Amino acid sequence: xxxxxxVMLKTGVLDPQGEAVRHALGSLGFDGVNxxxxxxxxxxxxxxxxxxxxxxxxxxxxxxxxxxxxxRIEVL
Amino acid sequence: MRAAVIVxxxxxxxxxxxxxxxxxxxxxxxxxxxxxxxPDGVDLVAxxxxxxxxxxxxxxxxxxxxxxxxxxxxxxERGGYVLGVCNGFQVLTETGLLxxxxxxxxxxxxxxxTVDLRVATTDSAFTAGYHADxxxxxxxxxxxxxxxxxxxxxxxxxGNDRVAFRYVTNPNGSIAEIAGILSENxxxxxxxxxxxxxxxxxxxxxxxxxxxxxxxxxxxxx
Numbered sequence: 001x002x003x004x005x006x007v008m009l010k011t012g013v014l015d016p017q018g019e020a021v022r023h024a025l026g027s028l029g030f031d032g033v034n035x036x037x038x039x040x041x042x043x044x045x046x047x048x049x050x051x052x053x054x055x056x057x058x059x060x061x062x063x064x065x066x067x068x069x070x071x072r073i074e075v076l
Numbered sequence: 077m078r079a080a081v082i083v084x085x086x087x088x089x090x091x092x093x094x095x096x097x098x099x100x101x102x103x104x105x106x107x108x109x110x111x112x113x114x115p116d117g118v119d120l121v122a123x124x125x126x127x128x129x130x131x132x133x134x135x136x137x138x139x140x141x142x143x144x145x146x147x148x149x150x151x152x153e154r155g156g157y158v159l160g161v162c163n164g165f166q167v168l169t170e171t172g173l174l175x176x177x178x179x180x181x182x183x184x185x186x187x188x189x190t191v192d193l194r195v196a197t198t199d200s201a202f203t204a205g206y207h208a209d210x211x212x213x214x215x216x217x218x219x220x221x222x223x224x225x226x227x228x229x230x231x232x233x234x235g236n237d238r239v240a241f242r243y244v245t246n247p248n249g250s251i252a253e254i255a256g257i258l259s260e261n262x263x264x265x266x267x268x269x270x271x272x273x274x275x276x277x278x279x280x281x282x283x284x285x286x287x288x289x290x291x292x293x294x295x296x297x298x
Binding site: 016 | 169
């Protein structure tokens with residue numbers, strides 16, 4: 001089985017990299033980009049039967065820093 | 077006083093840290109990250125700067141899961157002293173020994189320069205060698221030194237006098253100009269600036285010396 005984990009900075013945490021991307025899009029002439037948030041996608045190839053609970057534990061212990069990041073798990 | 081300097085793959089300030097501690101009189105051993113135990117009788121663990129594990133995933137995140145990190149956490153929980161500088165500070169936040177997190181610098185630039193810091197508290201073994209509100213110039217060299225914490229954590233840090241150093245001019249966007257913080261028992265210090273790079277006249281500054289001298293002196297008494 002496979003799972004995909006999306007890690008994003010929490011809402012309200014300033015994302016200077018996303019902000020730099022927004023500026024660059026503006027200077028390329030793309031108008032109307034109100035905000036850009038940049039995150040990570042982590043793909044996991046897992047043994048059959050691995051539970052979503054286990055993936056959640058991986059997120060809590062390592063994949064995300066929950067002080068500043070939120071995560072979302074997608075089991076594929 | 078016995079100190080252990082932890083070495084991760086990608087640490088690059090480990091020898092400087094050992095030199096600074098030895099100059100202050102400490103008996104220093106270097107400890108590889110795969111070791112699961114600290115040498116007997118260690119009073120202080122120093123986690124040096126660098127780019128442990130290539131900063132993969134997040135700065136300090138992989139190092140915080142190393143076998144030795146469990147021993148460092150246990151040492152801190154027993155009331156042992158821990159100093160984390162730069163990447164070492166990032167490792168300490170990732171282990172949970174210190175609250176908050178260090179994010180990418182607000183201006184996105186890698187900063188490598190000497191900055192002025194104000195000593196925010198002298199109530200710790202690390203900062204007792206300075207005067208209150210003393211301004212000391214120490215080098216910084218980091219890309220991810222933008223300290224952040226939620227409002228409750230920040231209020232706790234401020235209310236319990238746990239901010240050790242503040243930037244005089246904020247270089248990286250850190251909340252409340254925080255450059256270094258102490259644990260609740262004041263025995264764990266994490267800081268982004270490098271005191272070990274300012275302990276010899278040939279470094280151009282000896283502003284880091286009181287930190288090591290004060291620390292080694294105080295721990296030698298215990």
